[in-house]
Amino acid sequence: MNEMKKVTLGLLTCGLVLTTGIVAHAEGSATTKADIKFTQGGTEEVEIPTPTPNPDPSTKRNPDPDPMPGDLTEPGNKGPLKFVDLPKINFGEVELAPFTQNYFAQFQTRKYTKEDKTKADGVYPTLVAVQDLRGGAKGWSVSVSHNGRFTKTGVNGGGTIKAGLSLKGGNVRTNTFNEPEATTFKPESAIKTDEYTNISYADTTTEVAIFKADPAKKQGYGKWSIGFGGIDEKTSGQGLDGNGTTGEVNNKKKGLNPGVRLTVPTQIIDTDNGGAYETTLVWTLSQVK
Numbered sequence: 001m002n003e004m005k006k007v008t009l010g011l012l013t014c015g016l017v018l019t020t021g022i023v024a025h026a027e028g029s030a031t032t033k034a035d036i037k038f039t040q041g042g043t044e045e046v047e048i049p050t051p052t053p054n055p056d057p058s059t060k061r062n063p064d065p066d067p068m069p070g071d072l073t074e075p076g077n078k079g080p081l082k083f084v085d086l087p088k089i090n091f092g093e094v095e096l097a098p099f100t101q102n103y104f105a106q107f108q109t110r111k112y113t114k115e116d117k118t119k120a121d122g123v124y125p126t127l128v129a130v131q132d133l134r135g136g137a138k139g140w141s142v143s144v145s146h147n148g149r150f151t152k153t154g155v156n157g158g159g160t161i162k163a164g165l166s167l168k169g170g171n172v173r174t175n176t177f178n179e180p181e182a183t184t185f186k187p188e189s190a191i192k193t194d195e196y197t198n199i200s201y202a203d204t205t206t207e208v209a210i211f212k213a214d215p216a217k218k219q220g221y222g223k224w225s226i227g228f229g230g231i232d233e234k235t236s237g238q239g240l241d242g243n244g245t246t247g248e249v250n251n252k253k254k255g256l257n258p259g260v261r262l263t264v265p266t267q268i269i270d271t272d273n274g275g276a277y278e279t280t281l282v283w284t285l286s287q288v289k
Helices: 002-024
Strands: 081-085 101-105 108-113 119-124 126-132 140-146 149-152 160-162 164-167 171-174 206-213 222-228 257-264 282-287
Touching: 081 282, 126 140, 126 206, 126 257, 206 222, 222 257
Parallel strands: none
Antiparallel strands: 081 126, 101 257, 108 119, 126 222, 140 206, 140 282, 149 160, 164 257, 171 222
16 A cells, blocks of 8 residues: 555656646746636624734834624624724722812723733723725724713612713724835824813713724725723823822822723712713714715
8 A cells, every 4th residue: 555655646746747847948938817806805704803903002002902892783893894893981980079070991901812822911092993895995984972971770770970071092003004004094083192072071962073084095994993092191190180290199090091081070979879870882983975
């Protein structure tokens, strides 16, 4: 049996050598064709997950996080143009104040995959990510709306408070392209870098654009994220809201993300039975017409 294997292998090897020799000694040249046809992406039954671009502008930002699993029953989380990452914003447990008070979000703790394929924890800003695999650069826009209210949960839930949400930072990043394409095709942030943009006002429903890809500038193809805040800039724990530069440090207000701010005006707020107050943010991804 072993001899038969050797003979067969030898014949195949000779055949390869002869074929190669014919091409090598031929006069002139010849051409052949290959073809491939592309369809829109993001419609596979089993889509291989890829990391979300980390939009943190910090000098020592963590590696791109593993994707946040989305609810595919939501229309915005499936298809060739979709959200691939949306934030759950946590402000933690905070103390009441006898005046209008600003509170800041916690940074997100996410898993990322190391080069040896093991998992590790990293700290990330609040971020939103979009994937566009429709083909070409057709453009899209992202907006968010909020009604300026938080409702108490738990057994004795139902109470409502007024609160306004604001964002700043608006750093945009991709892991689809390297430079210079990453800059050339980068969508535009509608959130200012060093000034807060109000997403909602207390007890008032608003919708605000945060992120846009312009088809005329060939923007938006691939995977892009926008982040609010960065790990190089954290609250100091000083001052009334913990984001000051003088005074004693309150550790409960230290190390938070000033890129996401919640302003709670003076009002009667119930703390009985330990229920948290929750709200819903509506993120809308639209094609550019």
